[in-house]
Amino acid sequence: DAGITQSPRHKVTETGTPVTLRCHQTENHRYMYWYRQDPGHGLRLIHYSYGVKDTDKGEVSDGYSVSRSKTEDFLLTLESATSSQTSVYFCAISEPGLAVHNEQFFGPGTRLTVL
Amino acid sequence: DAKTTQPNSMESNEEEPVHLPCNHSTISGTDYIHWYRQLPSQGPEYVIHGLTSNVNNRMASLAIAEDRKSSTLILHRATLRDAAVYYCILRDYTGNQFYFGTGTSLTVIP
Numbered sequence: 001d002a003g004i005t006q007s008p009r010h011k012v013t014e015t016g017t018p019v020t021l022r023c024h025q026t027e028n029h030r031y032m033y034w035y036r037q038d039p040g041h042g043l044r045l046i047h048y049s050y051g052v053k054d055t056d057k058g059e060v061s062d063g064y065s066v067s068r069s070k071t072e073d074f075l076l077t078l079e080s081a082t083s084s085q086t087s088v089y090f091c092a093i094s095e096p097g098l099a100v101h102n103e104q105f106f107g108p109g110t111r112l113t114v115l
Numbered sequence: 116d117a118k119t120t121q122p123n124s125m126e127s128n129e130e131e132p133v134h135l136p137c138n139h140s141t142i143s144g145t146d147y148i149h150w151y152r153q154l155p156s157q158g159p160e161y162v163i164h165g166l167t168s169n170v171n172n173r174m175a176s177l178a179i180a181e182d183r184k185s186s187t188l189i190l191h192r193a194t195l196r197d198a199a200v201y202y203c204i205l206r207d208y209t210g211n212q213f214y215f216g217t218g219t220s221l222t223v224i225p
Contacts, residue, residue, distance in 0.1 A: 035215075042202070043159065043215035058212065090158045102206070104151075104213060106158025 003027050004107040006091050012113045019078040021110050023091030025071075032074040033058075033092040033104065034066060036085075043090065049074055081114045088112075119203045124220045127193045135188040135219055137203030142183050147206050149213065150177065150188045152199040159202065159215070162188065198223045 003026030013019050023032060033048040035058075045058030047066040055066050063085060065077045078085055091107040120138040127133040139148065150162040163170055163177045165186070170177040176189040190197055202218040 033212075040217065042217040045212060045214070048212065059214070092158070103161045104159075106160065109156075109158055 004091060004093060004105060006089075006107040006110045008110060009108065010111045012115065013081055014115050015082055016080050019081050019112065019114075021076045021089055021091075021112070023074045023076070023107060025074075025093050027093060027095070027105070028071060029093040029095040029105075030071075031094045031096065032068065033094075034064075034074065034076045035090045035092065036060065036087040037090060037109075038087050046076065046089075081112075083114050086112060086114045118214065119205060119216055121201075121203050121216065121219045123217070124222065126222045126224060127190075128224050129195060130192050133190040133193045133197070133221065133223075135190075135201050135203075135221065136185065137187070138185050139203070139205055140184045142205055143207070145207050148177065148179060148183075148186050149204040149206055150175070151202045151204065151213075151215070152197075153202070153218070154196075154199045162201070193221075193223045195223050195225065197221065 005024045007022045031050055034046040035043045036046055037043045044060045046064050047055055047058055047061055049055045049068040052068055067075045089110045092104040094102050094104045096102050147164055147166055149164040151159040152162050153159040163172055163175050165177045165179050178187045200218040200220050202215045204213050
């Protein structure tokens with residue numbers, strides 16, 4: 001299994017509070033991604049990073065920010081959590097140079113509940 | 116990126132073949148076809164990919180229509196461990212983003 005961990009694995013928080021989710025990899029892959037998964041919507045890309053300090057928005061980036069100060073860590077921050085951000089969050093990594101199909105490897109997920 | 120259309124759910128009997136269809140009528144010449152699956156309570160995992168020709172690996176086979184507007188993931192003998200959501204994804208060979216959609220939820224009946 002690819003070395004990807006997410007922390008915390010479960011979190012319950014209240015509306016209006018800041019929340020930071022962490023993704024840590026030991027594979028030295030260049031690309032890292034944050035997705036959210038909700039019933040009826042499948043997985044949707046929030047933000048991704050293509051290197052240290054290089055990030056870009058995905059299809060559902062409103063209300064989220066990210067940072068990547070080291071190759072191995074990619075942080076997802078909800079500045080002021082809302083109930084609509086209750087979801088399961090998955091981190092993924094990839095290294096485009098390894099293979100043409102650019103396989104993405106996923107972490108175990110973080111279940112976030114915003115009350 | 117071009118989008119895909121899959122049935123919401125399918126059922127299969129254990130030890131029988133399963134054919135999971137995917138329509139991608141707006142596919143471009145540089146789009147690869149990827150399949151991922153997501154087992155319960157886990158993140159997605161890679162299954163197979165292809166460009167034009169049919170592909171086989173230890174997990175499955177991928178049959179691609181001649182006009183590339185559709186493809187079929189084939190599980191040759193479904194097991195209970197194959198119960199998962201299967202995603203058909205298109206990706207431009209230069210792109211690093213995947214658009215997963217909602218996938219097909221496969222139920223395997225013992």
